[in-house]
Amino acid sequence: MDSRPIRQARHPANLEAMNDVLVGRALTKRFGQTVALGGVDITIGAAEAVAIMGPSGSGKSTLLHCLAGIMKPDGGEVSLLGRRIDTMRERERSALRRTRFGFVFQFGQLLPELPAEENVALPLMLGGVPRTQAVRQAREWFAPLGLHTMETRRPGELSGGQAQRVAIARALVSRPAVVFADEPTGALDQRTGHDTMRLLVEATRHNGASLIVVTHDQNVASWCDRTVEVRDGLLLVPGGVGA
């Protein structure tokens, strides 16, 4: 397999077809002298699961942050369902992340003092859903994710795998268009990681959301529909063709 880092060619005109949920075009980002992204084009389709792989410092997390509106790229553009998000102000991007995106991180994302069900309900409450309704909706996620009876437990009383499943429920509860997962199994053993990825992919797909997973782990990536590899800020694609 030819794995040369290449700058991708421009996407064809149908790039932002309705089937494309999230589109990053010619994304560049520098930190001082370091080029984190050197002009990346990437398209995520509806209900598609995409793994972003690469060694440490390759720029994969920066790419995820730019796509998620956490970070503004220095150049290029990011669109969600045809709407530019890189030009939005922080407040708008923050609201977008809350309502249209879901996040699963490696660990430390659950509020330790809230019971699991309230951790899950929090995004709904932030969106203005009344508390009782938010908690009721949150509870619906527990049984499908194998968390039955865990509703009132606090994060400190959950295992790592259970905590990640609660995080998955929280990421999906507000019915996002895209779920971003940054090393979601990084703190888990292989078996728990396997189960967690299965649940993440299945639940995301079942919910009609797209999934972007940043990972080092080929096993994790194998759960996704396709994998893109980042190296030195550029996408590395089989045969030297950008995805």
Next chain:
Amino acid sequence: MNLDLTWRLLKGGGRRGLLGAWLTLGAVAVSTALLLFAVAVNFAFAARADRGAWRNPVPAEAGAVAIEAARFDFVGDQVITVVDLAALDARAAAGARPPGMPRLPAPGEVWLSPALAELARKLPADQLAERYPDPAGVLGDEALVYPGELVAVVGHAPDAPAMTAAGTRDGALGKGPAKVADLTGTPSEDSEAYRALTLVASVLMVVPLLVFGGAAARLTVARRDWRLAALRLVGATPGQVVRMTVAEAVIVALAGALLGAAAYAAAAPLLAGIPIAGGSWFVSDVLPGPLPLAAVLAGVPLLVGLSAVVGLRRVVVSPLGVAKRETPPAMRFVRVLALFAVLAAFPLLTRGTSIGIVAVALGLAFLCVNLAGPWVVSLIGRITAGSARRPAGLLAGRRLVDDPRSAWRTVSGVALTGFVAGFIGLLSPSAFAGDGEPPQLLVSAPAGQAEAVAGQARDRLRAAGVRATVRVSRRGTGDALVATALGSYADPATIDRARTALTGLMPGRTPTTRADDERFATQLLADIRMGTTVVLSVSFLVAIASAGITAASSILDRRQTYALLRLAGTPLEVLDRARRAETLVPLTVMGGGAILVGVFCAMPFMIGGMSVAGAITLGACVVVGFGGVVGAGALSRPLLRSVTADPAPRPD
């Protein structure tokens, strides 16, 4: 080696690590400074009591060298302490030197304190100076209880009427002549009462301060626990970890204690300006002596070190213990039962025993309040979380349930002091004084001489050009009262002229108005109010410092969670509102509630009128205090913004 490694870890902790150390240092500095104040104020009152003791004669069984009497005179709304002295034997009396004077005054000689001498020069002679003509000297500071005190020492012959007459009609207005072997005297009952009240106020301040000071070691605890757990994982023994923790806590605490002591020394001149019991303070009075200072400087770091060790238990037990956050055990109701038990035993403990036992009982009660406090905070948290409709309320409520001790540390002082402040704050001293009636000067005289004394009074007043009606009213005790009515329109200057004219009318007795007679009771109430305001201010200072420092350290401890929430789109305002509610809800319920209950309980006593000045002072104190707490919490907002701006948050 441990110390060296500890120092290197402390220095190399990075910007946020150092910020954690600075927060601990700041907390220790604030609590040390306020602790020094709470301790020093006791020594200050003791110093006052000792300096004023010479005016409170102790009758000698044998070996008397002088006769001493003490009484109070008045000018305007100020009190003059008058000490009448007569040497019995010039040679023997040579050694009985009154404080602030080189010798006993000769008969007819008058010595004045600097403030009285100045006032006598300033006012027309017929209002004051003629009462103490031709002063022979100025009293030194050793003779004075406080810097601006008005004191006159009047010399007499041993057989002078002032030295042989019976005492004043009211024991509170002076002490009758007594033969004394020296001029050491004994602290007055008033000064002892002030010392007792001060002790109570100190306990009120010390308990929250010790809790706050001890908690300083646990600030940014998560960060330190991670580091120490990492050290355990690489093979550090529990002993090494404990030693390093103690060393780190003590190094920082010692620096904080020294900073706090320096801050207190710098603030001492300001504190000396607080008027209590008639006047402000000598700066030397409010500075603690070397022993109390050393005790505080050694005690605070020790307490912080001890607290750090207690907080370390989990790390020492298991290196992995801190890798996962554990659910803290729920507050047990037994804490409240302990408080009820002590409250039930309190009347028994305090019945007829010494002030020391009362203070210990009070301290015990406050400690139990401190035990019950977190339980109540936890209850408030559960109610807040249960009734919350918005995320900020939910987060605040759950956080209160999660760590009620932290919130209690912030509000405990205000909750403890609030009731007294509310009760005393609105009471009007004038409601207890006989205001409203036309001023009249009263002096008691033996019934047989009363008419003659009244006649002399009329002559003197006529000579002084003061229009007054003098009459004699009988009393059952055998004494009569000579009453000089000055009319409704008599101004303070006229009253002072009448006082001057009537000086010496009855030797050893001072003509007084009803307001003069009640002045000491109203002064005591005003002083209790001032003291309460001071204690409430200290409590709010603790609350402000605690709120600011706890908020910042909590951000550092939870920065990863905050940052991830922020990345997931949680508005900064929600996190900020939650942090604010976390402090304000218990402060409002417990502190504000205590103040309101105090005000409510004081209502039956406000029939005579409410003190507007007191209400304004209390209101200002509460507004500034609450504002300060909110402001202190808001100071850490840039820190919250900074840690949540990190796109790749990781634990330290």
